[in-house]
Amino acid sequence: MRKKRNRYRPDKAQRRKVIMYWFRATFGFVFSLVAIILLSAALAHGYYALVNAPWFRVGSEDVSIIGLKHVKADEILNSLMLPPQASLLNLKAAELAKRLETLPWLESSVIRFALPNRIVVEVAERDPLALVHVGELYLVDTDGKLISRATPDQKQNFLLVEGLSGLGLTEGSLLPRATLREIKELLAALEEAHVWLPRNSILSCRWSAETGYALYTTRNSICIQLGWDRFAPKFQHLRRVFELLEERQLWNVVIGIDLDYDDRAYLEGLFPFPKGA
Numbered sequence: 001m002r003k004k005r006n007r008y009r010p011d012k013a014q015r016r017k018v019i020m021y022w023f024r025a026t027f028g029f030v031f032s033l034v035a036i037i038l039l040s041a042a043l044a045h046g047y048y049a050l051v052n053a054p055w056f057r058v059g060s061e062d063v064s065i066i067g068l069k070h071v072k073a074d075e076i077l078n079s080l081m082l083p084p085q086a087s088l089l090n091l092k093a094a095e096l097a098k099r100l101e102t103l104p105w106l107e108s109s110v111i112r113f114a115l116p117n118r119i120v121v122e123v124a125e126r127d128p129l130a131l132v133h134v135g136e137l138y139l140v141d142t143d144g145k146l147i148s149r150a151t152p153d154q155k156q157n158f159l160l161v162e163g164l165s166g167l168g169l170t171e172g173s174l175l176p177r178a179t180l181r182e183i184k185e186l187l188a189a190l191e192e193a194h195v196w197l198p199r200n201s202i203l204s205c206r207w208s209a210e211t212g213y214a215l216y217t218t219r220n221s222i223c224i225q226l227g228w229d230r231f232a233p234k235f236q237h238l239r240r241v242f243e244l245l246e247e248r249q250l251w252n253v254v255i256g257i258d259l260d261y262d263d264r265a266y267l268e269g270l271f272p273f274p275k276g277a
Helices: 012-051 073-080 093-102 152-156 177-192 231-248
Strands: 063-066 106-114 118-125 128-133 137-141 146-149 160-162 202-208 212-217 223-227 254-258 266-269
Touching (some): 063 073, 073 093, 073 118
Parallel strands (some): 223 254
Antiparallel strands (some): 128 137, 137 146, 212 223, 254 266
16 A cells, blocks of 8 residues: 655655756856846947947048038037047037037038048038128128128128117127018119129118118218118119219219109209209
8 A cells, every 4th residue: 555645744855846946047047147247248348449449530630521611611620529539439410510500600510420430511501691780790691690790801792781780689680571671682783783883882881760771882972872672773763873973073072862762863962952863
């Protein structure tokens, strides 16, 4: 007859099985953990070695800049703030592009990386329109934004618009839309008349909230009152006035020409009464 097992007596074989199971599980866990640590260390060492490899190092001489017209390359490089011995693998294109937003002349920029160690910077500059005097001289672009203080050489290339100080404009401000539209129309009319009225014959332009725009000539500082609009036909009247002044040798007599009329111009000067032309 088979002897009946005592259920209250410990089963040593079963106990050994449980101990071995937990030993194997613990050993496997520890082994996996150590393997992961060693693998991570190896990968970190490999990444560090890769990042610091000379093939990926980039300096200012490895930066190509496309689209520059007014901004100098040194301004772009200084704004990028590339660290010494920088690795291309550690740089972020979006972060570098954001640094260029501080340059007022730039409208937009795109940065691309070309492995192993090349940075390509494509920029779109703002298109300067005129100079405005608002306490200081500023360049204003075609969007009406005051982009930067004017340099002496720029004063020779752009129309100077004075009288805007009361608008409270500073660097980065936008011209009122109506004012920007009027200046663009005036410049377009001047461009049409550039053959007989070159830019260097105009000393400045003055804006007035009451009377509109007036030009001042470099010759005898004659004030030419234009008003607010219809600049192109007014310049046609002005051309005939200039021809009349030349024909009658009246340049030294006239001090003002008012063109703010539909079909005539009035001359102010040393006349006994106003002259219509």
